[in-house]
Amino acid sequence: MAFVLLLQQILIVEGISDTTKDDGFxxxxxxxxxxxxxxxxxxxxxxxxxxxxxxxxxxxxxxxxxxxxxxxxxxxxxxxxxxxxxxxxxxxxxxxxxxxxxxxxxxxxxxxxxxxxxxxxxxxxxxxxxxxxxxxxxxKLKQMEAITAMVQRWEWHQVTIIYEEKDFSATAVLSHLSNALKEVGAEISHYVALPSLASSWSEHLEGLKISQNRMFVVHLSLPLAIELFEKAKRMKMMEKDCVWIITDPFASLVLSLNASTISSMQGIVGVKSYIPKxxxxxxxxxxxxxxxxxxxxxxxxxxxxxxxxxxxxxxxxxxxxxxxxxxxxxxxxxxxxxxxxxxxxxxxxxxxxxxxSPAHTFQIMNVMGESYIELGFWSDGLGFSQTIGESANFSSSMNVMGQVSWPGGTQGTPKGWSPPTSANPLKIGVPTRASFKQYVEVEMEKDHLGNNFSFSYKGLAIDVFKATLDELPFDLPYNFFPFNGTFDALVEQIHLKKFDAAIGSIAIRANRYQHAEFTPPYTESGLVMIVPVRSRTQEKAWLIIKPFTNSLWVLIGGTSIYNGFVIWLIERNHCPELKGSISNQVGTLIWLAFSTLFSLNSNKLKSNLSRITMVVWLFMSLVITQTYTAKLASLLTLPQLEPTVVDVFALQNSNAMVGCAGASYISKYLEEVLHFHHNNIKNFSGADEYAPALRSQEVAALFLNLPLAKVFLAENCKSFTMTGPTYSVGGFGFAFPRGSQLLPSVTQAMLKVSEKGTLQDLERKMLASQKCMDMDPEEDECLSLSVSPSYFWVLFLFTGGTSSMALAIYIFRAYNSK
Missing domain, CATH: 3.40.50.2300 (Response regulator)
Structure with a gap:
């Protein structure tokens, strides 16, 4: 029996036993x-x-x-x-x-x-x-969305990912995290792949320490994560303003760590799988x-x-x-x-x-003391809650879970980044190809020996940037670097991390947002058309009739003839000179009508009715002649100018050439939006070419950004003018990397500069040297208008009424005398 049992056990081990004899096997x-x-x-x-x-x-x-x-x-x-x-x-x-x-x-x-x-x-x-x-x-892909929800809640914008170099499964996880972060306006700024040997981490960790970003997501196995946090603590990277978020598998194994290891992880937040304990x-x-x-x-x-x-x-x-x-x-x-x-x-x-089926609920924990506390939960599609189950109260905010203890023992939400230091100042690119030096100008200078070169930077963009930095609540060390390339290329350099920011007359455009983000514009935004001006009074011979409108001239003539007729009719029985042949009487009537405008001739009038008519008529004539004299004088002494082109449609209908800055987006805008033929668009390489091209009629109009148009017109105020509508395009702003931690602070500081009026003062100061003493356009327009009858209708009504009343009295007396 013992032999049989032993044989059966051997057969079971070898996997060839007759298991049908064991009903429960x-x-x-x-x-x-x-x-x-x-x-x-x-x-x-x-x-x-x-x-x-x-x-x-x-x-x-x-x-x-x-x-x-x-x-x-x-x-x-x-x-x-x-x-x-x-x-x-x-x-x-x-x-x-x-x-x-x-x-x-x-x-x-x-x-x-x-x-x-x-x-x-x-x-x-x-x-x-x-x-x-x-x-x-x-x-654990949904775990990455829980991390994204936390990043969004605390308004962090840049994330550094630390993962194991040989972890092939990390690719899918980190890709999912990257996509989720982009949806909330954040991004992964650095990927740090740690080798399996912790002894070779020095370069990686030194890079993390000098980086401005302090928001780290750790996706490592247990042994590597322990090594990382022990080294991070020794390097003083577990202090204020640092954020560390850990994922599974490490987050779910924190409870298995000893007290010494836990002490190096104080303030860490973890996202781990949920177990219904x-x-x-x-x-x-x-x-x-x-x-x-x-x-x-x-x-x-x-x-x-x-x-x-x-x-x-x-x-x-x-x-x-x-x-x-x-x-x-x-x-x-x-x-x-x-x-x-x-x-x-x-x-x-x-x-x-x-x-x-994938996991949809994760637990949020916070390392504190000798272990960790369970803050609450995150559920896909629901948000954060302090409890789980039917009684759970979900919210998009983590406030429902209570206070988090961060590295360094701080209770307030850490910034997740640190400003540049004097040892690692901000690298700012400045364009050297700006069309208008008033906005940014880069000059190369030599030292007193004439050997070493240095650069000086000036212009409105530089002044606004410095004023903005003065409003920041912290010091921001920086260095300017000249960039001899297009504005698009300059913005791309930020994406390639060659520069930390770029300033100048950089237009805010949609296609540039794939490489960088921008502050609000520090200038007015828009695209405008500039054209030459011409005199409104090209027919000089007829300038004498310009003070009055045609209707006023007709009214003056009609009133004069009517008043002359009334006086002639009343005075013809008293004055033999007013009698004679019909042609003589007509001539006398016309002479009497218009000579009164220049002399009273009251000694020749015998009737009180004609005298009253003459006095009122002469008063009106005096006012009209004085007005005519003043108006004619203004037409002869002040320039009367108007744009040579009224709108874009006139340019298109005439198949005219138009100009714009070379290598700019305006050329594309003219062709695709305003529908100019590409052969009718001329690109200029420099601002000094604009005015000669307009004067020589090489181009009929010039299209510029509104800020640049202001400078151009300030320099050429008597020959050109701005006309037509303002087309909506972005103004000028400063460019920063996408998701930059500095951008919100710089934006707020720039708004303070604008609200205090400093920005407007800087712009006025820039334009002051080019400003010319032209007449106020509103005053010029008012003076250029011809005077209409509406200005004198009371006078005409008064003189016409007086003449008519005198005529009526005369006729009444003549009728009764018969």
């Missing part, structure tokens, strides 16, 4: 773990507990064969071959890394053995290529795990299970449920696994396309 399950890591140790214990629970609850036995890969992909592959060929396993759990899984999955798929991967992430193409590969641990099932598992783990691994100080233990338990339980029933084929086992639908220790266990 379901099969053999293999597992590959890295027992040198904390995760591997937890997974090993959790799988054993799962097998024991299966037997205790269902009276079904599952043999578990565990192999140690030691984190080596080759060892993992050899372990898989041994499990399949020697142990005759029907499924394999693990390993933990994708490098190991990739080799094991290839072996398993060839032998039709389901592989339950416990790696953090598995590429989508892997499950398509390896039909028996199942991703049993949920991907309050459920009875987990409490039962925790008690078993605590007891077994402390016995098997006494060297570990903490015996609490993490998410990795829970996921390993769920994976073993999933396979166990799939293997229930006699003589289950491997294809059927895979099919049963993919049809799983139950609540495990780590959450919902359900598969789609050979991948378990």
């Amino acid at each position: 379901m099969g053999i399950l293999g597992a590959i773990v890295d027992n040198s890591s904390r995760i591997g140790k937890e997974e090993s214990v959790a799988m054993q507990i799962a097998v024991e629970d299966l037997f205790n609850k269902n009276d079904q036995r599952l043999d578990l064969k565990i192999r140690n890969s030691q984190g080596d992909p080759l060892q993992a592959a050899l372990a898989a071959r041994s499990l399949i060929n020697t142990d005759q396993v029907q499924a394999i759990l693990g390993p933990q890394t994708w490098e190991e899984v990739s080799l094991v999955a290839e072996i398993g798929s060839k032998r039709h053995i389901p592989i339950m991967s416990l790696a953090d992430a598995t590429p989508e193409w892997a499950t398509e290529l390896c039909t028996f590969l199942v991703q049993a641990s949920p991907n 309050n459920e009875p099932h987990f409490q039962d598992f925790r008690d078993k795990f605590f007891q077994r783990f402390s016995l098997e691994y006494p060297e570990e100080e903490n015996h609490e299970p993490s998410i990795f233990a829970a996921q390993a338990y769920d994976a073993a339980w999933t396979v166990a449920l799939a293997m229930r029933g006699k003589k289950q084929g491997r294809q059927q086992i895979l099919s049963n696994i993919l049809q799983s639908d139950f609540h495990g220790l780590s959450g919902k266990v359900q598969f789609t396309n050979q991948t378990i």
Whole structure:
């Protein structure tokens, strides 16, 4: 009997026993773990507990064969071959890394053995290529969105990512984080890939220390993360204004760290996978795990299970449920696994396309003291909450979770960046090809020996920038550097990190936003048309009739003839000179009508009626002649100018040539928006070419940005004018890197400069030297208008009424005398 029992045990080990004689025996399950890591140790214990629970609850036995890969992909592959060929396993759990899984999955798929991967992430193409590969641990991509929500909440704009150089799964995770950050106006400014050997990190960490950005996201394994924070503390990088956010797997293993390691991590915020710890099932598992783990691994100080233990338990339980029933084929086992639908220790266990459902809830923790505090939760599509479940109150703000303790013991939200220092000042690019030197001018100077060269920088842009820095609440060391290239190229240099900022007459344009961000414009924005002016009174011979409108001239003539007729009619019986032939009387009437404008002739009038008419008429004539004299004098002494072109349509209809600054976006705007033919657009290389081209009629109009147009007209105020509408384009601003931490502070300081009136004063000072003493345009326009009858209607009504009244009285008397 002893011999038979011994033989049976040997056959079971070799995987060739007749398992049908054991009604409770379901099969053999293999597992590959890295027992040198904390995760591997937890997974090993959790799988054993799962097998024991299966037997205790269902009276079904599952043999578990565990192999140690030691984190080596080759060892993992050899372990898989041994499990399949020697142990005759029907499924394999693990390993933990994708490098190991990739080799094991290839072996398993060839032998039709389901592989339950416990790696953090598995590429989508892997499950398509390896039909028996199942991703049993949920991907952590949503974890990156939780980090993005925190970045948005605290208004950080630049993030430095620290990850392991050989972590091939990090690519998908960091790509997801980058895309999520862009959606909230932030970006990853630096990618720091740390080698596996901590001894070679000096250069990387020194680069982090001198960088202005202090907002770090750490995506490292447990050993490397511990090394990083110990070194960071020694380098004084765990102090005020620094932000450190950790992810899984490290975040879920913080509880396993000793007090010495925890002390170097004070103020760190972590995003870790959520475990429903309050459920009875987990409490039962925790008690078993605590007891077994402390016995098997006494060297570990903490015996609490993490998410990795829970996921390993769920994976073993999933396979166990799939293997229930006699003589289950491997294809059927895979099919049963993919049809799983139950609540495990780590959450919902359900598969789609050979991948378990992703995690949607994460826990936010804050390292403090000898451990950490649980701040609250973040749930996809819901936001932050202090609790989880039906009573949870979700918000987009983290304020619902209480106060966070940051590095350095600060309670207020850290800036996440540090201003440049004198040792590492801001590098600011200044263009040397500016069209108008009034905005920015770069001059090269020699020393007193005539050898060494230096540059001087002046102009409105320089003055505004310096005034803005005076309003900042901190010192901002900087150095100017000349840039001899186009404005587009200058902005691109910021994206390439050759400059930290750029100032000058840089137009704010949509296509430049892919390389940089801008302050608000420090000038008026718009595109305007400048044309030559011409005299409104080109016909000099007819200038004498310009003081009055045609209608007023007709009214004066008609009133004079009418008044002359009235006086002639009244005085003809008293004065023989007013009688005679008809032609003589008509001539006398006309002479009497207009001679009164220049003399009273009152000694010749006999009737009081004609005298009254004459006095009122003469008063009106006096006012009109004085007005005419004044108006004619203004026309002869003041220039009467008007634009040669009224609007863009006139230019287009005449097929005229127009000009603009060379290598600028205005040429494209004229062609695509205002629909000028490209052959009718002339690009000028310098501002000194504008005026001669307009005077020689080489171009009929010039299109400039409004700020530059002001300078041009200040220098050439008598020959040219601005006309037509102002087209909406961006003004001039300062360029900073996308997501720059400095930009909000500089923007606020620039607004202070504008609100105090300093900006307007600087602009007036710039234009003062070019300003010419032209007449006020409004006054000029008023004087150029011809006088109309509306100015004198009362006088005409008075004199006409007086004449008519005298005529009526005369006729009445003549009629009664008969």
